[in-house]
Amino acid sequence: MSWLACYLFCSGLLLLHKDVACEEYQNVDSTMKRQDVVVLKCAYPQMSKMIQLSWVKNIEGVKHKIAVYNPSRGEHIFPLYNQSVTFLSTSISGDIQLRATAAEEGSYQCSINTFLEGVLLKQFAVINPDTFKAKFAKGQAADTQVLLVPDNSMTLSCGYLDGDKVVQLTWQRVTEEEISMIANFTQSQSFIGYDYRRRIQTDYMPHQNISLTIQNVTTNDVGMYSCHVVTSNGKWTKLFDVSVEGVTDITMFLIIGAVAFGSLVLVISVVIVICVKRRKKRKRNKKQFKKGIAERNYQRRANPNSYAAPDIYDRANSRAAGYQEESIYANL
Known part of the structure; x- marks a missing residue:
């Protein structure tokens, strides 16, 4: 069975309210640029009862415990990270603040044990600023300007397949400090980012337009979006500059001036x-x-x-x- 047929069978052209994959695949939800202070957002969805939340760092395949949070017992940071890690003001969200150095580049994981949904995992990679810059050229012009309306849906149209066989399709959101994986599909793997599993739907068929729809958008969804498509006959990348409807640079300047x-x-x-x-x-x-x-x-x-x-x-x-x-x- 081809990857496209497998994908259609698994998702029925609709990837919504669940993490869909034809086979188990581990991917990075968020790639962060190392800075003096890095905030890792676990984003507990609060749709199930939290039993316990924990942070670990993967070093050469070994998981080192960083911190845990229990709703009834509070938070605990392990001795090795007492001086470099703190929970943010609302510990129940699971977000931590990391005072980063070159030694703290690497892979981090947030794990949430919940009742009903089971274990929720979010993967992070903190990388060198030069490596981060190489992954995304700052200042690259967008192909399309898109205005979002808060609390509505936003659709990004990437292009037409024209009968080509899809080898890889990747959607990402890029800011100056973070690259968030929205969705990544290959011939053998399917992955949807942790922050988007309940909010996106994507569909395409031969001779049809590849599109991504994000539901319940907010001002936090403003930024640069990237669609990268690899087909049997070539590849292309399309960039979308997403801003809030009714708020332009001139308007913002006038508001600030007023x-x-x-x-x-x-x-x-x-x-x-x-x-x-x-x-x-x-x-x-x-x-x-x-x-x-x-x-x-x-x-x-x-x-x-x-x-x-x-x-x-x-x-x-x-x-x-x-x-x-x-x-x-x-x-x-």
């Missing part, structure tokens, strides 16, 4: 209000000070013999006047 201008106006307004309030307060204090001086001067003019306490002086005068009115009698 936000910056609004922030500047707000800051200036706050400063002006504070300055005006302080000025009014100074004027009010100055006016009260002048009023107090005027009142004290008036009291001093009304009671020239008293400077410090004119009211006490008045009381003393009234008592003296009372004493003068009393008569004094003497018996001689």
